[in-house]
Amino acid sequence: MDEIRMICPAKINLSLDVTGKREDGYHFVKMIMQSISLEDVVTVRRIKDGIKIYCDSSEVPCNETNSAYKAAKLIFERYNINGGVEILIDKKIPVAAGLAGGSTDAAGVIKAINILYEMNLSLQDMMDLGVKIGADVPYCILGGTALSEGIGEILTPIKPVENLWCVLAKPHFAVSTREVYSKLKIDEIPRHPDINKLITYIEKKDYKNLAENMVNVLETVTMKDYPVIFEIKNIMMEFNALGSLMSGSGPTVFGLFENKSSGERCYNRLRDYLKEVFLVRTCN
Ligand SMILES: C[C@@](CO)(OP(=O)(O)O)[C@H](O)COP(=O)(O)OP(=O)(O)OC[C@H]1O[C@@H](n2ccc(N)nc2=O)[C@H](O)[C@@H]1O
Numbered sequence: 001m002d003e004i005r006m007i008c009p010a011k012i013n014l015s016l017d018v019t020g021k022r023e024d025g026y027h028f029v030k031m032i033m034q035s036i037s038l039e040d041v042v043t044v045r046r047i048k049d050g051i052k053i054y055c056d057s058s059e060v061p062c063n064e065t066n067s068a069y070k071a072a073k074l075i076f077e078r079y080n081i082n083g084g085v086e087i088l089i090d091k092k093i094p095v096a097a098g099l100a101g102g103s104t105d106a107a108g109v110i111k112a113i114n115i116l117y118e119m120n121l122s123l124q125d126m127m128d129l130g131v132k133i134g135a136d137v138p139y140c141i142l143g144g145t146a147l148s149e150g151i152g153e154i155l156t157p158i159k160p161v162e163n164l165w166c167v168l169a170k171p172h173f174a175v176s177t178r179e180v181y182s183k184l185k186i187d188e189i190p191r192h193p194d195i196n197k198l199i200t201y202i203e204k205k206d207y208k209n210l211a212e213n214m215v216n217v218l219e220t221v222t223m224k225d226y227p228v229i230f231e232i233k234n235i236m237m238e239f240n241a242l243g244s245l246m247s248g249s250g251p252t253v254f255g256l257f258e259n260k261s262s263g264e265r266c267y268n269r270l271r272d273y274l275k276e277v278f279l280v281r282t283c284n
């Protein structure tokens, strides 16, 4: 096989807690991750040597700082592979949005090279490699519904959340994950999510209680600078979301809906207000 097309889904955090800080500045997290049907398409082609990268978005760097490029470089070096790849990214996931767009492209490239070069790496091998690119990459390799701990590399699959309707709204600015974590004061977090309880709701398919009790401790940090996040959450709740939360470090806000029609009503309302709004489903 010479070419492979990877469908690389975005994620949302159904809740996000921070429990401490490592000496190198990274934070210990406990979060519930969920894949959604908003996807980049990454085509990876086998070439003789070198890494070539192309992307249709002006917001994404087409050079060695691209997460997909870094993933290819790392796997080639680590496993001493004699060869190269051409990577084409069809970008659909908003950039620097809290949706793991860069991480999912990196995960797709690792999986693609594993297949193209017949490496037979296990999921765990690929996840161990992925964390060197970014904390969310191991999860993006696994996908679905999962508990994420450590700095994001300790993953436990959870019973999949079944096809919930989800509206995403991204305000027109980007947020730096590093900056949000650096502004967080762990001792002053006003409310922590009860992650274990939320997992029992997922196991019981009690999505109403799940949605009503979601908490993201990074929300207050990003919201302080950008109150529009609070406004979007309020609109989602007015439009009958089961619950609404900022994803990751933001600024994307998502709302979970019981059915397509209520999701559509909210989607139509937010489209008057923002450019980047999506109606998607949770997926596995
Ligand atoms: C907040 C989350 C929630 O899923 O997602 P996003 O908002 O980025 O999508 C993640 O924890 C983000 O993971 P990711 O975006 O892969 O992080 P990295 O590239 O490894 O790190 C960017 C910077 O964020 C900080 N960082 C990241 C992860 C973590 N557990 N603790 C941290 O303190 C570090 O300062 C690091 O330099």
Ligand SMILES: Nc1ncnc2c1ncn2[C@@H]1O[C@H](COP(=O)(O)OP(=O)(O)O)[C@@H](O)[C@H]1O
Residues within 6 Å of the ligand: 059, 060, 061, 065, 066, 067, 068, 089, 094, 095, 096, 097, 098, 099, 100, 101, 102, 103, 105, 106, 175, 177, 248, 249, 250
């Ligand atoms: N393949 C990629 N896709 C998106 N962004 C990328 C990629 N490679 C590098 N970046 C850079 O990574 C930063 C974070 O982007 P992204 O991964 O979309 O955000 P987040 O961590 O909030 O989910 C951006 O500033 C972007 O320029």
